[in-house]
Amino acid sequence: MEIDRQGNTMASATTRAAETTRRAGLREWFGLAVLAMAALVIAIDTSVVLLALPSIAVELGGDASQQLWIVDAYGFALAGLLVAFGGLADRLGRRRMAMLGAATVAIASAVAAFAPSPDVLIAARALMGVGAAALTPALYGLLTGMFRDDRQRSVALGIFMTCLMGGMIIGPLVGGVALSSFWWGSVFLIAVPVMALVCAMLPFVVGEGVDNRGDGAGDGDGDGNGKEPRANPHRRRIDAVSVPLSLLAVLPIVFGLKESARVGIQWAPVVAIVLGACFLVAFVRRQQRLADDPHHEPLLDLSMFRRRGFSLVLVSLFLMTMLTGPLMMLNTQYFQLVAGADVLTAGLHTVPPAIVGVVGFVMMPLVARRIRPGFVIGAGLALTVVGLLVMAQISPSTGPWPLILGFSLVSFGAAPLPTLGTxxxxxxxxxxxxxxAASTSETSGQLGYALGIAVLGSIVTAVYRSQMTTSSEPGTAAAGAVESLAGAVDLAVSTGDDVLRAASAAAYCSGVQASALVAAVIMAILAVVTAVRLRHIERFER
Structure with a gap:
């Protein structure tokens, strides 16, 4: 049992004792394999489209705005719907919600693979995000029900997070392999057979005993909710107003952050963020009122946030994702546009960080049995600072190795927080x-990633444009070259201007250096705060 400094019990002794009397067996570990497969596909879908976008632009056409939404529609829908689907999964049935989400992802992926136009592809990507939003919190809930023992759950989460976080890293590699042999649509077809297998296997490896449905169903032996038979915890009706309020709160904020990353600080994204913030206030106030309503249940239990460990982990996940998540995109641009690597080689450059990240996710639950989680998380974040400083050494003359080595250190150092924190x-x-609870964690990460793209992307863009504008080299002041690295490379290739290409590469590396240094400073502060504020959490000894 963990107790914070203020005396808040992280979970009651009675609940913990009941939940740890049943250890997971072979069926649960097979079930974990199915859940992990689904998590891997969700993560790959987040980043696999990055390398496919140039091919998609050639085949389907579409303007710059449409190409942006092909990438962003998935994450936009995923981030906006997580809170709503997390609450609904706890009440309507996690297995039911997981199967619905997996089926939606499979169907939408098939549509995306054969999309005849950019608009159809954007719609399919958004539908994939809807399916992923229904699936993700349900997977966490199912996993929690299967693994009641703290030590077993920490190991299971390590494996699960390996797939969820590692999938984002290997997405470009998967895309590179697919694009080197097939057409662009193949990057989306990957999800179809996997999600079909998930739908087929879930009823056999995840029983109703861990599908903690709101109707109180279970397998009749006390396993339905982790304790002996008890009263249904969800006797109150779902509040119909809370679901649209949660969407109106999150979606405008995500849209505003993504638009700020694309066009800078303009009135449209600012209005969207302010509007979302207003709806967020309304959502929070309604949840507070519903807490005492005898007829309707809040969609999100705000009492969770009063636990210091809960809130601090959420904030830490938000900041870490904001500062490290966009690095993969920056690295990919360097590999292709500065180092001149093809899609397959660029994808292969992501393998070392992915392998190191996998090792970190598997090791951290074991380390937390001997060292308190707060210290493990703080030490990991300190290692990410070292990795960011290594990445800051990048230049056109170094080649990609500072990014590969630095991001490998970041991947390993970042592993403790999502694994142990979740x-x-x-x-x-x-x-x-x-x-x-899991939906709040995932939403925090999604918002952090969107904000990170806006913040770190703005730093890179500002430094790049500043250097290109003030460059004394002929040709570097051309509008396309100053606007973006991609524009400069296209212009340099078409004109054979090696001076322009060298200047744009140097300017881009300066931007990456600046963003890495800013991230390193904030991560160093976060490392100290988490180590100090989470030091009271006991080791996973059971």
């Missing part, structure tokens, strides 16, 4: 609220 989050709430 375990602390879902372990600090009753089992019947696990999906809702």
């Amino acid at each position: 375990n602390l989050i879902i372990g600090s709430v009753p089992l019947e609220k696990a999906s809702s």
Whole structure:
């Protein structure tokens, strides 16, 4: 049992004792394999489209705005719907929600693979995001129900997070391999057979006993909710107003952040963020009122946020994702536009960080049995600072190795926070609220990533444009060259201007250096704060 400094019990002794009496067996570990497969596909879908976009632009056409939405529609829908689907999964049935999400992802992926136009592809990508939003919190809830023992759950989460986080890293590699042999649509077809297998296997490897449905269903032996038979925790009706309010709160904020990354600080994204913030206030106030409503249940239990460990982990995940998530995109641009690598080679450059990240996700739950999680998380974040400083050494003359080595250190150092932090989050709430708690964690990461693209992307863009504008080299002041690295490379290739290409590469590297240094400073502060504020969390000894 973990207790914070203020005396808040992370989970009651009675609940913990009941939940740890049943250890997971062979069926649960097979079930974890199915859940991990689904998580891997969700993660790959987030980043696989990055390398396919040039081919998609050639085949389908589309303007710059459409190409942007081909990339962003998935994450936009995913981030906006996580909170709503997390709450619904806890009430309507996690297995049911997981199967619905997996089927939606499979169908939308097939449509995306054969999309005849950019608009159809954008719609299919958005539908894939809807399916992923339904699936992700349900997976966490199912996993929590299967693994009641703290030590087993921490190991299971390590494996699960390996697929969820590692999939984002290997997405470009998967895309590079597919594009080197097939057409652009093949990057989306990957999800179809996997999600079909998930739908087929879930009823056999994940029983109703861990599908903590709001109707109180279970397998009749006390396993339905992690304790002996008890009263249904969701007797109150779902509040119909809370679901659209959550969408109106999150979607405009995500849209505003993404538009700010694309066009800078303009009135449209600012209005969207302000509008979302207003709806967020309305959503929070409604959840507070519903907490005491005898007839309707809040979609999100705000009492979770009063636990210091819960809130601190959420903030830390937000900041870490904001500062490290966009690095993969920056690295990919360097590999292709500065180093001149083809799509397959650029994808292969992501393999070392992916392997190191996998090792980190698997190791951290084991380390946390001997060292307190707060210290492990703080040490990991300190290692990410070292990795960011290595990445800051990048230049056109160094080649890609500072980015590969630095991002490998970042991947390993970042592993403890999502693995151990997520375990602390879902372990600090009753089992019947696990999906809702997990949805807040995932939403935090999604918002952090969107904000990171806007912040770090703006730093890179500002430094790049400043250097290109003030460059004394002939030709570097051309509008396309100053606007972006891609524009400069296209112009340099078409005109054979090696001076322009060298100047744009140097300017881009300066931008990456600046963003890495800014991220390193903030991460260093975060490392100290998490180590100090989470030091009270006990080791995973059970």
